[in-house]
Amino acid sequence: MNRRIFLLVISLSIIFTGCSNNINQHNEKISDETFLLGTIVKVTLYGKNADEDNFKDIFNIISDIENKVSRNISTSEISKINSNEIQEIKLSDDTFNIIKKGLYYSNLSEGRFDITIAPLVSLWGIGTEDARVPEEQEIKEAVNKIDYKNIYLEDDKMNMHIKNDVQIDLGGIAKGYVADKVAEYIKQKHIDHALINLGGNILTVGHKPNGESWKIGVQNPFNARGKELGVATIGEKSIVTSGIYERYFEEDGKRYHHILNPFTGYPIENDLAGVTIISDYSVDGDGLSTVVFSMGLEEGYKFVENLENVDAIFVTDEKDIYLTDGTEKIFNLTDYDFKVKKFSN
Template sequence: MRLVPVLAFATLLSGCLFDKEPEVVRLSGETMGTTFNITAIGENLDEDALASAVQETLAEVNAKMSNWDPNSEVSTFSAATGTDPMSVSAEFAQVITAANEVHEKSGGIFDVTLGPLIELWGFGPRTPEDPVPSDAEIEAALSGVGQNRLLTLDVKAGTLAKSEPGVGINLSAIAKGYGIDAVAERLREAGIEDYLVEIGGDLVTKGQNDKGEIWRIGIEKPQAVAQTPQLIVSVGDLGMASSGDYKNFFEQDGVRYSHIIDPTTGRPITHRTTSVTVLAENAMMADAWATAMLALGQEKGLELAEKHELAVYFISRDVTGGEEAYITVHSSAFKDAIGTN
């Protein structure tokens, strides 16, 4: 299951040219159940070598972080029935460390052990006839959620332990961002200083586009069908991720149930915030915080964003203005991060 739907898309606007016309390599394909698009700008670029490096990097990320691959590192850990510490790769430990940071700062609203609740609410497979979970079922599922008490990471020893045998990890709200950063790192190793790496709508930028400008990115209006920009921003050397509740939900008996589940209540969110975009130092942190902020909603999320100086843009439904009327609010750090628009 994907917790973060496609919301952001790049729009490259014209402007001043480089002193010398740059070479541009554009790569695209599929990964992590979605698509990727990469634009690399430089001199003497070897497109075949870059394509090979990107595919190799994405394969390595999936081998560690994919919940869909039963042989991946995260799947192997989740399937283990023991509670003894298990050796984990440095990359896996890096992602869990970041997840722990967001979990703590968000008051537990971001949680990689959310799997029992995801399954209970039917995100995956479900049919319209499936009943809404009972209070007792929710309470039972909540007993298997809570990464701060269920997971113990020892970075120095390179181990991760679960306190109960059935504990699993779902990285779908952070692994995509990690994959973006991993690809960006490979581009930098190849000497490329101007690029955009996008996977499933989340992205990271570096330097300038082929017109000699800071990358310009469109934040999508929260509509289920059309892709229309709500806001276009300048994004320089930052990760960017969006999360929304309007493309993945179900309705039953006149009630709309979002796929974004609050791990503190065990239930889908009910507030009016429908889309959140986060800018961060890398795509991994932007990815995780976008999910956390959407779960929190505008009121609580904005308060937390100001506290931790997070760059966040909220789009909420305006119940007084019709079906497609929205209210937008952003944190102070978001205004500082987007540059001149």
């Protein structure tokens, strides 16, 4: 059996000129990075209020949330839920809010995005050394355990009730929530300009110090080295991409990527190679990137066009690019192996 495993840590490249690390005067930048959330986390701060001590606080915020919601940490709240030893649990604010947002997108997508997908994620093991194609019966058993409707939240008590053998995976939405919390901290410290990169989940605070917009490279989904296919020019926005390039393995000449279909139990197969969501909040970009990818090109395009303050860049497996109305004004193609197309009326 011929198997190759791939894991892309940084999924969006950042294009920014004049960036040297740890300069701490006026409108110059300081930056730091570490490994959290299973990826490289890099934060860049600008302005006289930015201080090296901010990074300690920021990384503590990220680590604290990770320790609550990672199913790979045995002491986390999610691990306690997934043990199936409890039917009711009082949650921390962060865990409650992430689950609540996850349930919102589970419901909005009619289950195509489902935070109870953990049994299926564990079974495939994509992104780990244990990645494999499961047996059909194993897949059926895992699919039968997936149903976000088995979770009920009590807002007034911050309690969660579960039934059946629910297992939760917040990997499709937690990074976006964390990015928003980091931005919230940065603004509280009166830092007016910042760039947050949580392994490809990009969130900006303000514009660049000189008043110009940020230029963010959009991932080429056929390249696992972070090569961009174009550049998005944005103000204070989030950019999140989901695609076939992020985590996958190959077995007997076939690629199996990590975006799983909760109904079939297999990686989603449609006409898309990647979807980039541009939104005000990263938690929405995180959830929507998976939701929209699961819909395919035409349905996903129409879906995004009906959302307020959300735009998207669709990349098909034929290297065609489709832009929603808002992205037509801000996206510039740089890799001419791709073609920008429009839907015919």
